[in-house]
Amino acid sequence: MQPISIAMVTDFFHPAVGGVENHVYMLSAYLIRRGHKVIVITHSHSPDRVGVRWLAPSLKVYYIPFVPIASSATLPDFFTFLPYLRTILIREHIHLIHAHASLSALGHEAILHSHLLGVRTVFTDHSLFGFDDAASILTNKLLAATLKNIDAVICVSHTGRENTVLRGELFENYDGETTLRKSVYVIPNTLVPERFEPDPPKPSDTITIVVLSRLAYRKGIDLLVATAPRICAKFPNVRLVIGGDGPKLIDLLQMRENHLLQDRIELLGPIRQNDVRSVLTKGSIYLNTSLTESFGIAILEAACAGLYVVSTRVGGVPEILPEDMISFANPNADDVFRAVEEAVQIVSEGRHDPFRAHERVKAFYDWDQVAERTENVYDDVIKSPQMELWERIQRTMQLGRFAGPIYTIMLIVDCLFFLFLEWLMPREDMDFVRANWDRDTFQELARKTGKTD
Template identity: 50%
Template sequence: MPYNIAMISDFFFPQPGGIESHIYQLSTKLIDRGHKVIIITHAYAGRTGVRYLTNGLKVYHVPFFVIYRETTFPTVFSFFPIFRNIIIREQIEIVHGHASLSSLCHEAILHARTMGLRTVFTDHSLFGFADAASILTNKLLKFTLSDVDHVICVSHTCKENTVLRASLDPLMVSVIPNAVVAENFRPLSYTSNEHSNSVVSPTESNHRGGPPLAHRFGPHDTITIVVISRLFYNKGTDLLIAAIPRILASHPNVRFIIAGSGPKAIDLEQMLERNVLQDRVSLLGPVRHEEVRGVMVRGHIYLHPSLTEAFGTVIVEAASCGLYVVCTRVGGIPEVLPGYMTEFAKPEEDDLVAATGRAIARLRQGKVRTEFFHNQVKQMYSWTDVAQRTERVYDGISGVLPHDEFYPGTGVGAGGGWSATRGRAGVQSFALIERLKRYYGCGIWAGKLFCLCVIVDYLLFVFLEIFAPRARIDLARNWPKKSSDAGKENERDGDLAMKDAGGVGRKRGARHHREKRREA
């Protein structure tokens, strides 16, 4: 059945990144499957108010103050009036939040539960348990996820991390990975052939008359290593800065191309000046997502030195472009690609240098069949599959799927505190007393504070229902969907809908004047 869904996060286009791409691609595929999807995020430079993207995807840019790395200042309650207005206008049924560090996401889930809406949370990151920032983030996550219907993680490692951080029942967490639009990440010499779906060694290839041997690089041929990443500590930029001089010293015919921006960019530039490596390392600065493929196809190896990563969409994009991947064995990265596409290293300088050396040697010996990577990645990852699995989560939390089918092997009431507060269909109860019970169990002092927040949020909701009744809020027109029967009539209505986004459509106004002239 079709749903009206609101995707909410601080992180969305025009800022590039894995979360931003995930939200856009998932929303687009859900629209293709007949659902209505809107996106709520904060305002970016030059983008405030309502914007329409392709395929009828509507984006609300809320003008909130941004404090750090595109995250808005947490206000808890001031977002509620705007959020309620949008939800009622768009007739939203499911609120889907993304990212642990998104203030809008946490506030939206709290307000949505107060309004009696189904909620889903997708976690895209890994966090520790010892430092102060992680402790505060984990407590906030426990507050939000105490009263959410379902949680999605992008890898099994991410699921284990989220379950421990938020004290969740593992049955309430699904693993749905990211994907990639393989057609947008083709190698320069892309050709589809019948052998591309199997892994063939060079020796086997010659014996059975298969495709020719992989390209061998001569000892004097240049091998280019590509790095595309935000230049932050958690992305392993310090590790990269330490490893580059050693890699270039050991391999005189190797070059680097580095794209990205961040606070560590100045350290990277200083390293190049100290070692006089400007002629062997190209710094491109920030690149848009649509430019990523153009950078990747200039290289042969993709280096990903991240210190923590829940999934790592960029390494899937690199493999799709035909690059051999060198990456650290951290987080969910080992789950992403098969072993023959990657060379793993510990998140240490010596091991990263050694792994990069092994990758260079394998390429020079022709032991890696990178020309087959694209078709294999295309079969492994699909946004249509991600949308179908996410749709099943929506069916489960809405009660469309029976409880035993959505949570196989369990009965109603099994599985601890989560399941005990669910009805026959296995969905979370909206009763205020049940919600307070769940929040109260979050800690001796934190539980009481969380309960106070929920009570204030509920009173604010009652106040808004009385003094800003729903009857005064105009309902937004849905984006018209083309069908084979409607033809030109639906096409005309779609044109009017785009014009009406900023005011009264010119076509509708012209038709009105023609009717007036006929009456005269």
């Protein structure tokens, strides 16, 4: 594939810490190593992090002066982002926008505006959502409106693909027959295995269970609160180390206080990404109690660090690891306790080899493969015919009796606003970014930056 210019657009990026943030950075870094130009467009995270910043290996990040309203997401307004986006895309000669995460307002707006500049679009969905609560209904309708005119969709698991297809209404109607859109791909998340080398086992009778998670309801912290005292009562040689922050922290503190488990349960608080390995290598078992999970990169990191995994059987988790590396439980306290009991027995009897687990994960997952598969998606998108405005209007009207006209009006107003900006800020008055380096030399330098550290 010929080198292209790509803009990653999302609300979720560094210095915030999370799975989406790390995925966007690593994918960008490996695409740069493959010779492409990549920039990131996100919102500001503090008053002094606004404007342009650079991250290794030469990843340019535009921090737009928008303030997040909750969980690092901005308020969708559909139009104030257009002047910024138009200027950046024109200056940087962008060919393709890759938006990330269903809750990213900037991602949705970038997809809406992109056709005005002839820029192609790809969207990656990282999460699972329901269908029966008010927040999910509104989010799903926004997603369906965005994906009506998308060029390609990437999901991180097959379960996530099914969820996104239903939520985003990714169907085509030909001659009265409804078929699934062909431009929906599955590319799993991954990690850099070298960053999660296991430590040599230390002789000890104590078994440590590690939990690293956002302490929120959807992460199943209520299950952890209900199960932890039972685990400590049944196994005197077991202790728990819990890292993370969130609204459910107070429940964990109360549980520890009520059962007098201060010496058995250690609460670490927020964990930096660079410290994840050091926390994981404290333990022998990793416990995940999520109620919903599209992929579960934390599970993969724990397995790569040599831990035996216990997890609820939800979402895309069963797709991550072989069955002999993980014990599954239904999302209820009794079954989670049963699975932990099974894991303690396996680890106590020495039936789990941390170094063999690391080598197996290292063989399964690789960022070069993910970048290559994503590059293939880009290639298919670039070669496919682009939709005209009338086709976009027809697709948008299919959203429904009320949503269809509303989004169509927004699409038309967006076109008029774009024409106004073309008159107000002519392209010939802009300063363009010009690449004066040799691509082959730059690609080689990017490869030498210590695995994108």
